[in-house]
Amino acid sequence: ARMMGSVAAASEGDRALLTLLQRVQSEALRALGPHDFDPKFYVDLPLVPGADRAAAEAALSSVGTREEMEAYVARYFDPAGSDLLAADPPDFQAEPRGFLPRVGAGEARAWALEVHALWKDLARRVAPAVAARPDRHTLLPLPGRVVVPGSRFREVYYWDSYWVVRGLLVSKMYDTAKDIVLNLVYLVEEYGFVLNGARSYYTNRSQPPLLSSMVLELYTATGDLDLLRRTFPSLLKEHSFWVSELHNVAIMDNDGCVHNLSRYQAMWNKPRPESATIDEELASKLNSTAAKEKLYHQIASTAETGWDFSSRWMRNPTDMTTLVTTFIIPVDLNTFIFKMERDIAVFAELIGEKATAEVFSQASKARHTAIETILWNSEMEQWLDYWLPIDGNQGVYKWEPKSQNRNIFASNFVPLWLNAHNSGSVPFLDEAKSVGVMRSLHTSGLVYPAGIATSVSKTGQQWDFPNGWAPLQHLIVEGLLNSGSTEAKKFAEDIATSWVRTNYTAYKSTGAMHEKYDVEACGKSGGGGEYKSQTGFGWSNGVLLSFLEEFGWSQDKEIVCPS
Numbered sequence: 001a002r003m004m005g006s007v008a009a010a011s012e013g014d015r016a017l018l019t020l021l022q023r024v025q026s027e028a029l030r031a032l033g034p035h036d037f038d039p040k041f042y043v044d045l046p047l048v049p050g051a052d053r054a055a056a057e058a059a060l061s062s063v064g065t066r067e068e069m070e071a072y073v074a075r076y077f078d079p080a081g082s083d084l085l086a087a088d089p090p091d092f093q094a095e096p097r098g099f100l101p102r103v104g105a106g107e108a109r110a111w112a113l114e115v116h117a118l119w120k121d122l123a124r125r126v127a128p129a130v131a132a133r134p135d136r137h138t139l140l141p142l143p144g145r146v147v148v149p150g151s152r153f154r155e156v157y158y159w160d161s162y163w164v165v166r167g168l169l170v171s172k173m174y175d176t177a178k179d180i181v182l183n184l185v186y187l188v189e190e191y192g193f194v195l196n197g198a199r200s201y202y203t204n205r206s207q208p209p210l211l212s213s214m215v216l217e218l219y220t221a222t223g224d225l226d227l228l229r230r231t232f233p234s235l236l237k238e239h240s241f242w243v244s245e246l247h248n249v250a251i252m253d254n255d256g257c258v259h260n261l262s263r264y265q266a267m268w269n270k271p272r273p274e275s276a277t278i279d280e281e282l283a284s285k286l287n288s289t290a291a292k293e294k295l296y297h298q299i300a301s302t303a304e305t306g307w308d309f310s311s312r313w314m315r316n317p318t319d320m321t322t323l324v325t326t327f328i329i330p331v332d333l334n335t336f337i338f339k340m341e342r343d344i345a346v347f348a349e350l351i352g353e354k355a356t357a358e359v360f361s362q363a364s365k366a367r368h369t370a371i372e373t374i375l376w377n378s379e380m381e382q383w384l385d386y387w388l389p390i391d392g393n394q395g396v397y398k399w400e401p402k403s404q405n406r407n408i409f410a411s412n413f414v415p416l417w418l419n420a421h422n423s424g425s426v427p428f429l430d431e432a433k434s435v436g437v438m439r440s441l442h443t444s445g446l447v448y449p450a451g452i453a454t455s456v457s458k459t460g461q462q463w464d465f466p467n468g469w470a471p472l473q474h475l476i477v478e479g480l481l482n483s484g485s486t487e488a489k490k491f492a493e494d495i496a497t498s499w500v501r502t503n504y505t506a507y508k509s510t511g512a513m514h515e516k517y518d519v520e521a522c523g524k525s526g527g528g529g530e531y532k533s534q535t536g537f538g539w540s541n542g543v544l545l546s547f548l549e550e551f552g553w554s555q556d557k558e559i560v561c562p563s
């Protein structure tokens with residue numbers, strides 16, 4: 001109860017608006033039918049200035065037909081997304097000095113400049129009306145300019161922002177990148193953690209924690225020590241959130257040593273407002289209120305993973321009612337928190353906080369040992385998610401080899417990424433281990449002509465086969481590239497080359513960058529999941545620009561998919 005109640009940060013006005021918008025969503029589904037229906041659209045609607053919420057609520061009761069619904073929405077609400085204003089980023093230049101020096105003039109460079117120019121389309125600032133009347137908007141106010149993923153994702157997202165920042169740094173847009181980081185810091189100050197996204201309906205959960213990584217990238221690019229001082233308290237606060245009782249799991253190994261690792265867990269046991277009609281339909285298969293609440297809790301917790309949704313979190317990969325996300329210790333989450341601990345230790349040294357540096361250095365060492373003891377599988381040469389028993393909390397769990405999930409997911413290879421970000425003194429893995437992991441990736445069934453698949457199971461969920469996601473390509477490519485082995489470097493370049501080609505070919509045929517791609521067919525965007533595949537697209541643009549910066553593209557290198 002305490003856990004679910006802590007979303008009380010939302011004011012009564014915010015809650016009342018969300019309640020109304022969820023009713024509108026549900027009535028709209030009834031009036032318009034399921035074809036092309038996007039439930040998120042309705043919870044993003046701002047109440048028109050001057051309209052009375054109670055009057056809007058009363059008027060909803062007499063809406064029957066499609067026409068009446070359309071007229072009702074137009075009368076009481078402004079368009080979804082209209083409370084974010086277009087913002088020409090002042091640090092944008094059509095071709096900044098030093099932009100992609102190793103991409104020669106020609107097709108690749110012309111396209112890279114087009115993708116770079118997309119930052120102008122995706123940059124926004126929150127309308128002043130949002131801070132003035134928060135009870136009329138589900139959008140949350142933010143102090144600086146924002147860059148959104150695109151299409152239905154009209155607001156800032158947490159983990160997307162890491163790859164947006166990486167791309168902005170390639171585009172030399174340091175001020176915009178700093179605004180993004182400071183917006184996330186503002187969310188930590190307001191809520192105690194970085195929200196899934198900047199909407200009142202996202203206050204019940206976070207997303208994969210990459211804030212310290214954004215600070216590190218920005219600091220490395222600019223040398224801005226003030227940024228470290230300014231963000232440091234928020235990084236400590238965010239760390240406390242991820243190691244708090246809500247997320248921490250203690251496991252005893254075979255030698256009697258207790259290790260602490262983290263899991264995802266949202267503070268919510270109701271339908272996600274942005275997808276309430278979908279969640280309610282799924283839950284209608286269950287009989288009791290208690291079972292429905294448990295399912296809603298697992299759904300929201302899965303949204304916190306960023307992998308929403310995937311067979312990775314289900315006992316039965318074809319049945320979403322079997323989600324058990326809060327009973328899983330994920331490889332990638334612990335990789336990100338390990339890195340956060342190392343980053344904080346490094347920042348603490350740099351700003352003269354010696355004692356804190358030591359505390360975080362010790363914390364990262366303990367997590368390193370925990371990851372290697374609980375999640376590493378030496379026979380498979382990869383890290384595996386660990387599944388806890390779902391029948392009650394045992395306090396300290398006893399480690400069992402059979403509880404490692406042997407199914408193959410791209411996340412099993414994410415710790416390789418630490419090769420690229422060795423901010424501590426001791427590398428996370430040595431060259432020999434990296435080579436072993438690389439070989440197991442080669443034979444995993446995840447490597448396809450157009451990139452690394454998310455999993456090997458075709459379930460219809462968007463974080464499963466055959467979708468490939470830009471962030472996963474990037475984490476793995478950076479890791480391979482920095483592992484010290486020539487073979488791994490070549491492998492990294494091959495994956496990046498395929499990814500650039502599939503992005504390019506899809507861009508030429510559709511005119512857009514996509515949220516995800518189909519790794520089986522070069523030049524094809526991805527699909528599946530609960531909403532139509534989106535374009536824009538923040539993290540895809542960021543990864544593309546990072547790959548072009550890292551590997552270059554010579555004029556004579558073919559950029560179209562091989563036929």
Ligand SMILES: OC[C@H]1O[C@H](O[C@H]2O[C@H](CO)[C@@H](O)[C@H](O)[C@H]2O)[C@H](O)[C@@H](O)[C@@H]1O
Pocket residue numbers: 040149153157158159160196197272274275303304306307308309531
């Ligand atoms: O509306 C459904 C869900 O959409 C979001 O998740 C997906 O888009 C995000 C933005 O690109 C991305 O961060 C996430 O990895 C995607 O799965 C949202 O984050 C969910 O909370 C939401 O329920």
